[in-house]
Amino acid sequence: MFLIGEFSRIARVSSRLLRYYDELGLLRPEHVDPATGYRYYRASQLPDLNRILVLKELGFTLEEIARIVAERVGAAELRGMLVARRTEIARQLDREAERLRQVETRIAEIDDAGRLSEDDVVVRPEPDRLFLGVPVTADSFPAAREVLAEVVHAARRAVARSALGALAVLSHGDAFEPELLDLEIGHFVAAEDVGAVELSGGRRMEVRALPGEAAMAVCVRIGTPERAHLATARIGRFVEQSGYQLGGSSREVFLEPPDLAHMERAVVEMQFPVARRP
Amino acid sequence: MFLIGEFSRIARVSSRLLRYYDELGLLRPEHVDPATGYRYYRASQLPDLNRILVLKELGFTLEEIARIVAERVGAAELRGMLVARRTEIARQLDREAERLRQVETRIAEIDDAGRLSEDDVVVRPEPDRLFLGVPVTADSFPAAREVLAEVVHAARRAVARSALGALAVLSHGDAFEPELLDLEIGHFVAAEDVGAVELSGGRRMEVRALPGEAAMAVCVRIGTPERAHLATARIGRFVEQSGYQLGGSSREVFLEPPDLAHMERAVVEMQFPVARRP
């Protein structure tokens, strides 16, 4: 029989760990002196402790280990737990590999540019939405901007404040070759019962469902639409370096109601749907 | 200006997270109403938040991030932090890959044998030690056991109880081909000043330094030396499956003072030095 200190030296673990496992009921000492509270361990308990340590190294929680060592799980269930572990570790490996790529990208950026860019790209899912908008084809940003101004005014008049979401421009063409702009301009809205809204020149805003995206790469820009190419280029580089590929319609979402006289102060989130490259 | 709930919805983070970052000084709201305590955020703070979220994804702690975003670190120092992160992530990847191998080994073992073996192999470092022992060559375990008995008695008489460590048998031959046993039998001792001890037949125990091992694969067995091949085979399989290779002298360490009349109750730790296979 060993005192806790002797046993901990044999097993190369801390005595605090042994006390903790005693408290959890994971590994009880063979004997506890009722008078002093001293814990006494037997050498033959070392295999029990080693089993616990091995299961811990496999990544099981102490709660799972407690179930396993209490023999309440058979080989079949244990195999199931191991398979679940394998899946989780594989996921973890993927996450870490992605991190490593990202860190290496930033190191390369500092080496190339001397510093990190100010604009960070974040990837996140995007839910389904309702969109009250009008299709617009244009060959220049100024032309589109006139429609945008009309959309803003019309929406403010026609839609209840509580149901009116952010102004957004959807872009169905190739964002990197904007010779002919194929846009939809409108607002996100909260409720289906928002009616259509007539605009000048026979145009008409209608509500439609805008499907969500599993992964959307987004980047905030502050400034006029013409300067969007900066943030766009940034997302393009990010997508290329991170093992994603672009796909689907991009969006520019105005995070604040824009001041049409000062579009250079607009705060816009550029959004590009992305998917993992195979 | 947005209330915390609006800002949290735009940024897809919880308002608890925003309050926490406020508390840490990581991201202060643009304005806090002194009367109500309400926090007000500006859309232009979204890039600041995104920077924090990106740095978090790279694996920095919030404390490191606080230093980085407070602009107290330049590009050179930031690069250093990124390189440190890269090293740490690579280490983590190695650990996870090793875990994955271990988990797969256990799954295969259940598939082969229907259950997991009782004897777990643990790998750990082993420090330098002092060893009071006698060289023995023998062609059988019984012959060696006679010497072992004499060693136990002689050591008990000659060495102070407080300086006498565990009984151990060092094995310099190939553990898997034991046709000629090339052993040292003796005790670990605490102090250099333990003298030599004369045995019968002109044998003599002497103290020597026993160098440590960076990685030692160990497995506890309970039973006679003849049954050691079970634990030995177990370690052999483990070493093979885990990307290690054997190298150096193995040891059998008696965790309890052995009862020479009942060696089948002996609790022995089999120890094999190992190294990573390239």
Add this chain to the structure above:
DNA sequence: TTGCTCCTCACGTCACGTGAGGTGGC
């Protein structure tokens, strides 16, 4: 008698999630 080891609290870790209990503006 002096060290050494043992004991039992109890706080700290890290980045929040999750109530509890209460208040302010539409």
Add this chain to the structure above:
DNA sequence: TTGCTCCTCACGTCACGTGAGGTGGC
């Protein structure tokens, strides 16, 4: 007036490490 949102505590998480303060055997 009723929801809704906001606020500030404060506990819980996971597996222990690290004192604090005190006691028992050689």
